[in-house]
Amino acid sequence: MIDLAVLQQGLAMLASPWTFLALSAGLAGGILIGALPGLTATMAVAVLAPFTFFMEATIGIPFLLGIYKGAIYGGSIPAILVNTPGTAAAAATARDGYALTQQGKSRKALELSLYSSVVADFLATLVLIMVAIPLASIAIRFGSPEFALLYLIALTMIATVSGESFLKGLIAAGLGLLVASIGLDPMSGYQRFTFGNTDLLGGVSLIPLLIGMFALSEILMQLTHPPERTNDAGQAVEHGGERLKWAEFWALRPTILRSTSLGTFLGSLPGLGAEIACWIAYGLARGRSREPERFGKGSLEGLAAAESGNNAVVPAALIPMTVFGIPGDTITAVLIGALMAQGMMPGPLLIQQNPGFLFGLFLVLLVTNVLLLIFGLAAIRWLKQVTRIPPTVLYPCVLLLCLCGAYAVNSSTFDLLILVVGGGLGYVMRRTHFPIAPLIIGLLLGPGFESAVRQSLVFSNGSLAIFWSRPGSLILLILLALVILTMAWRGLVKAGVIRKRSKSHPTKSNNI
Amino acid sequence: MSRPLLTRTFLAASLAAATALATGQVLAEESHLPDEPIRFVTPYPAGGSHSLHAGIITAVGEEFLGRPLISVIRGGGGGAVAAAEVAGSTPNGTMLLFGDPTINSLRPQVEDLPYEMDDFVPVARINYSPAIFVTTPDQPFQSIGELVEHAEENPGEVVYSSDNRNGFTYTVFEMLKATADIEMRGVELGGGGPAVTQLLGGNTMAYAGDPSVVGEHLEAGSLVGLCVTDTERFEAYGDIPTCQEEGYDVVFQFWRGVMAPAGTPDEVIAELSDGFQRLTEDEGFLRLIGQIGSGIQFLGHEEFAEALAAEQAALRDAYLDD
Numbered sequence: 001m002i003d004l005a006v007l008q009q010g011l012a013m014l015a016s017p018w019t020f021l022a023l024s025a026g027l028a029g030g031i032l033i034g035a036l037p038g039l040t041a042t043m044a045v046a047v048l049a050p051f052t053f054f055m056e057a058t059i060g061i062p063f064l065l066g067i068y069k070g071a072i073y074g075g076s077i078p079a080i081l082v083n084t085p086g087t088a089a090a091a092a093t094a095r096d097g098y099a100l101t102q103q104g105k106s107r108k109a110l111e112l113s114l115y116s117s118v119v120a121d122f123l124a125t126l127v128l129i130m131v132a133i134p135l136a137s138i139a140i141r142f143g144s145p146e147f148a149l150l151y152l153i154a155l156t157m158i159a160t161v162s163g164e165s166f167l168k169g170l171i172a173a174g175l176g177l178l179v180a181s182i183g184l185d186p187m188s189g190y191q192r193f194t195f196g197n198t199d200l201l202g203g204v205s206l207i208p209l210l211i212g213m214f215a216l217s218e219i220l221m222q223l224t225h226p227p228e229r230t231n232d233a234g235q236a237v238e239h240g241g242e243r244l245k246w247a248e249f250w251a252l253r254p255t256i257l258r259s260t261s262l263g264t265f266l267g268s269l270p271g272l273g274a275e276i277a278c279w280i281a282y283g284l285a286r287g288r289s290r291e292p293e294r295f296g297k298g299s300l301e302g303l304a305a306a307e308s309g310n311n312a313v314v315p316a317a318l319i320p321m322t323v324f325g326i327p328g329d330t331i332t333a334v335l336i337g338a339l340m341a342q343g344m345m346p347g348p349l350l351i352q353q354n355p356g357f358l359f360g361l362f363l364v365l366l367v368t369n370v371l372l373l374i375f376g377l378a379a380i381r382w383l384k385q386v387t388r389i390p391p392t393v394l395y396p397c398v399l400l401l402c403l404c405g406a407y408a409v410n411s412s413t414f415d416l417l418i419l420v421v422g423g424g425l426g427y428v429m430r431r432t433h434f435p436i437a438p439l440i441i442g443l444l445l446g447p448g449f450e451s452a453v454r455q456s457l458v459f460s461n462g463s464l465a466i467f468w469s470r471p472g473s474l475i476l477l478i479l480l481a482l483v484i485l486t487m488a489w490r491g492l493v494k495a496g497v498i499r500k501r502s503k504s505h506p507t508k509s510n511n512i
Numbered sequence: 513m514s515r516p517l518l519t520r521t522f523l524a525a526s527l528a529a530a531t532a533l534a535t536g537q538v539l540a541e542e543s544h545l546p547d548e549p550i551r552f553v554t555p556y557p558a559g560g561s562h563s564l565h566a567g568i569i570t571a572v573g574e575e576f577l578g579r580p581l582i583s584v585i586r587g588g589g590g591g592a593v594a595a596a597e598v599a600g601s602t603p604n605g606t607m608l609l610f611g612d613p614t615i616n617s618l619r620p621q622v623e624d625l626p627y628e629m630d631d632f633v634p635v636a637r638i639n640y641s642p643a644i645f646v647t648t649p650d651q652p653f654q655s656i657g658e659l660v661e662h663a664e665e666n667p668g669e670v671v672y673s674s675d676n677r678n679g680f681t682y683t684v685f686e687m688l689k690a691t692a693d694i695e696m697r698g699v700e701l702g703g704g705g706p707a708v709t710q711l712l713g714g715n716t717m718a719y720a721g722d723p724s725v726v727g728e729h730l731e732a733g734s735l736v737g738l739c740v741t742d743t744e745r746f747e748a749y750g751d752i753p754t755c756q757e758e759g760y761d762v763v764f765q766f767w768r769g770v771m772a773p774a775g776t777p778d779e780v781i782a783e784l785s786d787g788f789q790r791l792t793e794d795e796g797f798l799r800l801i802g803q804i805g806s807g808i809q810f811l812g813h814e815e816f817a818e819a820l821a822a823e824q825a826a827l828r829d830a831y832l833d834d
Contacts, residue, residue: 053803144699201589201596202589326709337804458698459671
């Protein structure tokens with residue numbers, strides 16, 4: 001079925017030492033960029049793309065792909081070690097990853113994050129190669145009503161990350177949605193809550209706020225509430241704790257497989273990215289877990305779900321790009337630009353006209369995973385030492401990096417202010433036991449949800465029927481109802497047991 | 513009395529030295545630009561046609577402008593954030609906006625934005641592209657005349673993909689609706705990518721966009737071209753008529769041009785304009801621009817200023833009449 005010449009051309013591309021070198025350089029650079037909070041994959045790919053215009057396509061494009069993959073993985077490293085997600089997609093990773101680090105199991109967390117990422121990425125790449133075309137033809141049928149319902153399903157995950165108080169979770173999520181509505185109205189262009197401030201026209205920048213809420217508030221917490229140092233001088237175990245056992249990883253295979261399929265599906269929908277996939281995967285894993293109470297307190301399942309969910313998005317986001325020439329997310333939009341500058345227009349014509357190059361790219365994607373594993377393991381050897389650095393040295397360095405990162409996103413000093421405000425808000429929330437995750441989810445999903453709902457209502461001339469009259473939206477609506485019912489049922493069972501014991505008498509007397 | 517003399521001699525000597533130094537510098541560079549890099553601001557998020565063009569301009573530009581160019585990608589507010597920032601920067605040629613008609617001609621007139629049209633002076637137009645009205649092969653209309661007819665028979669039933677309020681697509685559809693006197697509904701999807709996706713997915717029925725966005729689908733046959741919003745046919749797709757040929761007076765050229773904040777000295781504007789002209793004549797630059805499916809229709813600062821003033825007046829008439 002596959003043309004032999006195509007196969008040969010693809011393999012030749014892989015065999016070129018320059019391709020290999022470019023890929024390795026991109027991957028190593030990507031991990032570093034992802035690990036620095038504020039420097040995002042999108043930024044890196046956008047800034048470096050013009051330089052690849054002067055390179056051969058077989059060097060320039062693998063270089064950019066390496067950066068993309070490396071950066072998404074790299075974001076999990078600071079999330080685990082210092083509770084500072086390097087990218088927005090790693091926000092869910094920080095919950096359980098950092099909890100594990102606090103328990104002295106940073107090595108295990110880093111290894112699990114690496115293995116989940118590599119496995120998810122590998123499987124999603126196979127999906128890209130095998131079923132890109134059928135999957136894409138389903139994905140393109142998804143219109144605004146379906147997106148609105150998907151966003152709504154994602155928003156129900158607030159319940160799973162709220163911690164002890166659902167009410168506090170809802171308040172935090174509402175605050176997130178409110179902050180997300182600042183800026184120019186996406187449809188009519190009116191200014192909302194900008195108070196005449198030009199810097200707020202584009203909305204509150206997400207990355208600086210995220211860095212502030214996680215990193216700065218963590219630093220403030222360390223300052224006012226230093227954790228008790230377990231001072232067992234005769235440490236028998238190696239620093240960073242023990243390594244991940246094979247049995248532990250093997251036990252996680254249903255979680256990883258589930259999160260990977262979810263991430264792959266969400267990634268193949270143009271417009272949904274890793275930031276959303278990680279939270280849905282996380283919430284789903286908690287719902288299916290036998291020990292949901294461990295989530296947020298160092299659950300291996302939670303960490304594996306978040307990391308495999310966000311990494312599966314990377315190859316999947318290439319599906320709409322290769323099949324239709326439509327960007328799956330902002331990074332693939334930049335990649336399309338880079339491909340165009342090489343005289344190759346991604347989309348149906350590329351499959352017909354240059355199948356060898358495309359096949360080579362797919363092979364490159366698979367090889368990247370092997371390289372990622374090697375680079376990652378090498379990095380962990382050093383990274384596990386980070387916990388050895390005294391907090392008085394570590395946190396000032398983290399703060400400096402955060403300030404640089406927040407500034408770099410938009411080269412705007414106003415973003416530094418957002419970072420500080422976010423840090424203060426995060427600190428107050430932690431002290432008053434408000435969960436931060438629901439706020440982040442509200443902030444991430446708010447703009448997309450709003451646009452999708454309002455676009456749907458323009459489609460339907462204001463009729464809500466559009467949310468159940470289409471086959472796709474009907475299925476999603478039923479799914480949403482099921483999610484809510486399951487959650488409600490679980491909650492009632494939990495509360496009902498208590499009620500049964502205490503209210504058995506009054507119920508009887510009432511029924512007379 | 514010896515002291516004043518000494519002072520005077522010293523003064524004269526240092527003046528001479530300063531003059532010599534200054535002349536030397538002018539001879540070496542002949543530039544009115546401050547000796548620092550130029551920030552070239554793209555007002556949209558990375559990935560669109562603006563950032564592609566800007567990437568090439570900033571990568572090749574130093575040789576022709578005599579200063580390194582730093583590409584600043586500053587999205588937000590449909591371009592308003594970047595425009596307001598450049599408008600408020602020091603007017604000495606060190607910060608330039610990569611502008612377009614929606615940012616520099618249309619929106620400041622119809623929206624309440626933190627900058628005015630007169631906050632900018634034109635430096636150079638790099639190129640322009642027309643919009644191509646398109647639909648999918650399974651729609652009941654396959655020409656612009658049939659689209660208008662269909663919309664007349666089913667008022668408000670034709671739903672099209674739009675980009676942003678007062679954006680490129682939005683504007684040409686408003687023009688079509690006004691000249692043909694029809695009712696259609698636009699869904700603002702935020703950009704060319706999602707707009708084409710919704711059209712291909714059968715959720716909307718028509719779209720009008722940049723040839724770089726729709727071109728590939730025209731070649732593959734997944735989209736059908738209806739008409740071009742220019743006075744001449746688009747070379748690469750010569751079989752698509754202009755809207756004027758079909759009897760609808762919709763002409764809109766979406767230019768990409770360099771704008772400087774108002775108050776920038778004339779000699780700096782002229783020098784920048786010359787620099788960009790030399791850049792757009794460079795073979796390597798033209799090859800790269802060709803590879804992204806674009807071309808060059810350069811206008812120097814004087815001609816560009818005239819064209820811009822005419823466009824701003826035309827849009828004022830079209831929009832503020834009703």
